[in-house]
Amino acid sequence: METMQPLLKSGRTAWDRINMPVEEFHERVKKIRKEMKKEKIDLLLLYGNGFNEYGNYCYLSNHMIRLPQGGMVVVPTKGEVTMMFEGAARGLPSVRKMTWIDDVRPSGDVAAEFVKYLTEKKICPSVIGFAGLRRLMPYHQYQFLLDSLAGCKVIDSDHLLNEFRMVKSRTEVLQIRRTARIVAGVFDFVANTPFTEPTENVLEAAARREARLEGAEDFRMMILKPSEKNGAFRPTEERPIKSGDWMIIYVAVEFERYWAEAVRTFAVKESAFAEIQHETVKTLYENILQGMKIRKRMSQFYKETRAKIAKAKFEEISDYGMGQGIGLSVKELPLIAKEDRTILADGMCLSLRLGIRGKELGTIMIGDTIYLSKAGPEVVTR
């Protein structure tokens, strides 16, 4: 789900090489090169930027840009992989601790740096694949690249990364499980901590601290108060939380580059947050979850889910989407949507959100990060 982007990712910065061994990246490079060969791509550029869209760049480098700047990984068919990031040279020692790539180049502009790279390496590729550039790179840089590569054939290679990133390796699933544990811990903390006359900001600050102390690199929290006029998810504010308030809390955490998210609905009673555990809703959610099966198309799962909600005679809250893939981005492919024809596969990690309204029920949202395998769907945020 969309959330407020931070000023800086100011949580724990680490590369635990046991959690994410360097061999994982070598394997990814191998897979990518195989596809490059199939598609006759001489050079592949993976671009990422900002706080939410570092996925493609990070997939090969393990590095993430912590400011709203760009980073790019250059993959030739053979030889050294190169990484470029927008930042000062004095940041190099920190950057090197986060990546296995030796050729790391700080720069004020990754597009200009790439053109320099081509000249320096005396490379004149005939086909260049762009992954993430058209969608994410600032226009002036993108246009500069197109102008500078006038003699080359530029092809869109987004699909190549999308396909690899959709199905997670065992190592990636373990990372998402670690993150999911932090998300679950945050909700346990909210549910088990007495707050004396809390404000929304104090609740958020305390939840954030819990996540940070567990190593969260990034933390996002949004709330929805159904009682508010035109109530929609929003960041917390300097407003009191009162006994009797009904509050839907969304939490997304990123730990060592990987995300997990969940949604819970709470009723505030005096100074405590009690999670709403409605049997009918739990049964519906479980029923929906069991419909998430490998080899099923996303569009089919979406259709079935909507039918189940309608059959239960609830009004669906569809504004925030039913869910999507999750991993190096909090929002990645596939989407649980009518138009998405992706076939659910063993190894996918997905976010599922159920938002419903009922006459006597009120407004309830529940959601989790799910690991899908041959054994079926597994909720990892509980």
Added chain:
Amino acid sequence: MSANIKMEKVIRLMNQKGLNGLLIYSRGVSNMLSPSYLQYLAEFRPMGPRNAAVVTKSGEVVLMVDPPWDSFRASSKTWIKDVHGGSDFVKDLVGLLRQLKLSGPVGVVASREMTFDVYTAIKKVVDVQKVDDILEEIAREKTERELEVIRKVARITDAGAEAFIRGVRVGVREYELVAELEYVMRAEGADDIFILMSSGKHNNEMHEPTDRRLREGDVIIGEISPGLEGQFMQLCRTVYLGKPSPVLHEKYDILLRALDASLAAMRTGASASVITSTMNQVIGEAGYGKYCGPPYMRSRGHGFGVGSIAPGAELTDKMQARLERHQVVAVHPNQYIPETGYLACGESVLVTDTGVERLSKTETKLYVKER
């Protein structure tokens, strides 16, 4: 400045430049070093990756936000009456330009944040003129409300600095220390925080917090910068864990003197270059002239906010700008010194006609935490 006055100024500058309209864009990032022009105009912090406000010469203003559901929050925050949440942002934006009958020269603010699809789509409808300076000029004058927010941010910064100094102890990890001060500042009302730090016997730079545990004999440096409603403040402090050597005191004293000398040279109308030149002179006279440039230091300071002095850039001894009344400037002689490593020392000040007003109440000194 009320929204009406802001709009009057926007329209006057649009007319001066011969523009038929103005489009202010945001990719949803409001950073200390790249402030959001849209946030400044709309008084609403955008969230999603694509947002824009469109202004016509007759004073019509429309705000478009992404994701669509954020339009409820936007409507409750901004003074702009007409707020839309588009389901297809590019198509909706082009539709809006056509609906407002905008063609010919139209000013675009923050075009550098636009991606290829946004820029090429609007370019088909209007003649794009890049005019970031329109909002920068208006924003140069801080309003009473902005000053009020800045003073609140100053109190939050003090709370953060206090938590930083208090939290330094043997065994605590860098990220645990940051978690505490982030908690304190957010609970005090900061809507976001920018923190860089480092710990060790000999630091070379500041960075995001790592797993490292603080040890006896560490120098811990921190750059603490909370933000609220688009206003920021920054404080740089150094804490020594243990009993510091006389050399550390002596070298830190150079930074304190450099800071004081720079602040003494600042006032409305003074050249902004004096901040850096004065600082470098003091550090140079102490024998570290050759360290007054990269990679031994990064920046001597910077302004904050849209239209502030050197927004997003750094203070240099070559800059032409003059200091203006009520500018908020971070002044920091953060410096690598071979005997001690990188040390942090910095203040944020408000420029006045007679000098500067230090915004923080946290004492500027080398802090010592003995076991």
